[in-house]
Amino acid sequence: MKTLSLKTTKIANMFQQLHQNFGGQLHRESTEYELDLDNGLGQGLIKGFAFKGGVSFVEFDMTFSENFRVSWNTQHSSPFYFAYCSQGQIEHRFESEEERRTLQNFQTGILFCKPSEANILYFEKGRRLKASLIVINATGAQTDHGTNHLYHNLRKSFFSDRNSESFAYVGSYNLQIAEKIQQLRFISHQGIAKNLLVEGTVHMILGLEIQQQRDDLHNNRNTNGSLTxxxxxxxxxxxxxxxxxxxxxxxxxxxxxxxxxxxxxxxxxxxxxxxxxxxxxxxxxxxxxxxxxxxxxxxxxxxxxxxxxxxxxxxxxxxxxxxxxxxxxxxxxxxxxxxx
CATH class of the missing domain: 1.10.10.60 (Homeodomain-like)
Structure with missing residues (x-):
């Protein structure tokens, strides 16, 4: 199994590492990155956007030629990862765990990793994967206490103390998020109009993922209704x-x-x-x-x-x-x- 180790959540550095390890053609326009792959590792596209306030968005549309895993260790920081699988499946575990959890088609996932522990994502060979990650970093637009506003509010929402342990949540099926991600692919505007539309849609996706977890907790169960x-x-x-x-x-x-x-x-x-x-x-x-x-x-x-x-x-x-x-x-x- 091939392994890629990422040491950053900054889009520019992340795509440099992806390019170095995967090859392919890397394109950049303003804060948008696109890596086209068609080689022995796989075929497809990885896209990324960086926004103000410590928010970034990464989307995979890939078919890997062999089983692959990405080890994401940001060492001194503890970002939030909001994951969504539009097609195929993703497996995840923290470095300290043995068992993997699975995000299937149309499922949401919220991941928070304590400093020095890695998030490990597994991608299956020969199976088309469409998945997205919204990453919320501690740095960005700051509160009076020097912490990113959004990140600070997420910490307050998900944890009652400051010494948070690693946290993973796999949610119910959510087709509304699939619809919003589809809308992202059809944004044809350019320049600042495109940036604003993409950023707005990503924030809507983030809101839907947070609300999904709230709804599941409110119902005291993780429910997908009667649909498979x-x-x-x-x-x-x-x-x-x-x-x-x-x-x-x-x-x-x-x-x-x-x-x-x-x-x-x-x-x-x-x-x-x-x-x-x-x-x-x-x-x-x-x-x-x-x-x-x-x-x-x-x-x-x-x-x-x-x-x-x-x-x-x-x-x-x-x-x-x-x-x-x-x-x-x-x-x-x-x-x-x-x-x-």
Missing amino acids: GEEMERVKELSEFITHYAETDLPIKKLSRKSGLSPSKLQEGFKLMHGRTVTDHIREVRIQKSEQLIKNTDMNISEIVYSIGFTSRSYFSKIFKNKYNCSPKIYRKGNRMAAS
């Missing part, structure tokens, strides 16, 4: 199908047949992923598409209504106004005035 990991994957695939074909007729029975899931499991999955029912989600996707068409095309409102799958212009106008606080006509007028 495979069923959660089908819900995600169906959600992507709806995004691309929202204008078509999509009754629950048809979606149930397509996914192989019962209507009740579909509803449960969509509430987990989107916080709303299947019907409400279809309507939301259609309204979002209509907003883009109103802004970016010369189609009249009636043409837009029918092109996105609605049959009633008055109904469309009502739900559009509920979302954007104005009629479709006024929304278009306002956008054109702003652009002129």
Whole structure:
């Protein structure tokens, strides 16, 4: 088994070490790093972003050619790691442990390692892995006591004393995080706009991961409802199908047949992923598409209504106004005035 030892959580130094050990092509643009790999160790992409306040984000989309482990030892510091697995699985243990814990597809993990002890992550060969890590360092935007605000609040939240032991938590399935990570991949803006959008989305992911742990503790159990990991994957695939074909007729029975899931499991999955029912989600996707068409095309409102799958212009106008606080006509007028 190949082993890589990382001694830092600073993105620039981390990607230098990854490049030295993995090879590949390293690209940098401002605070964004991207390592493309296609060699004997594996194929894929590792991306990283550095933000203010001691926050960084690392994403793996890799298929390793042999079993691999990363030993992460930052020695004198104790960062928080918020992990999420979008595809495949990750195994983890602290250096002092024998047994490994597993983050499966769509599961969250919170890791805190006391100083001088290493986090060890295991990646399986021949299996595509999509996973992300949000790292919160003690250095960054400071409190009056010289500690990063966010880091300080996390310490207060997770520990009652200052001499914290290593801590690991593997949470429930969470499809909302998968959706946010998917949004990251489709951010096409450049420059400061891209930086702000990526940073905002990463903070939303962090908030969802923290809330997941709170919800599990509140329920006094680690629950994934009645859905298996495979069923959660089908819900995600169906959600992507709806995004691309929202204008078509999509009754629950048809979606149930397509996914192989019962209507009740579909509803449960969509509430987990989107916080709303299947019907409400279809309507939301259609309204979002209509907003883009109103802004970016010369189609009249009636043409837009029918092109996105609605049959009633008055109904469309009502739900559009509920979302954007104005009629479709006024929304278009306002956008054109702003652009002129």
